[in-house]
Ligand code: FES
């Protein structure tokens with residue numbers, strides 16, 4: 603049995619310890635914002651935050667996650683109002699949307715360290731693949747998110763549609779608080 607924290611809730615997975623974190627999150631915890639793209643660590647669609655690092659969840663097992671703190675897109679913000687989410691909505695970054703949760707998680711990790719990144723720093727940090735080619739809008743939105751974080755800009759956009767962490771965990775007793 604492996605134990606760690608997902609979206610501020612303690613979880614125990616009775617699964618093969620070699621199970622990729624991606625599949626535990628999606629199949630056992632119903633956190634389907636974590637996307638499966640390549641399964642080989644290349645695309646970044648499965649990116650989650652583990653202890654403040656952007657990690658491809660298809661490349662770490664649940665055994666390797668023991669004792670760590672995992673945050674998925676469902677819990678990045680209680681109201682989907684994280685500056686990155688606000689900026690992505692304001693700039694209409696999403697096309698098909700499949701890569702977006704991973705992009706948002708990677709961008710949030712970047713901006714926590716550097717809230718005024720250059721285009722070059724964004725390109726170096728966000729190596730996720732988008733088959734729709736949103737990269738120009740992506741850079742602009744990350745820079746807008748930085749301005750929001752620095753208090754230089756406010757966005758009045760409504761929160762993008764989605765589900766709350768509570769809704770995501772609705773059918774998953776292991777994710778409910780005692
Ligand atoms: S599914 Fe994990 S990097 Fe592509």
Ligand code: FES
Nearest residue numbers: 698699701732734
């Ligand atoms: S928006 Fe379609 S894969 Fe990125």
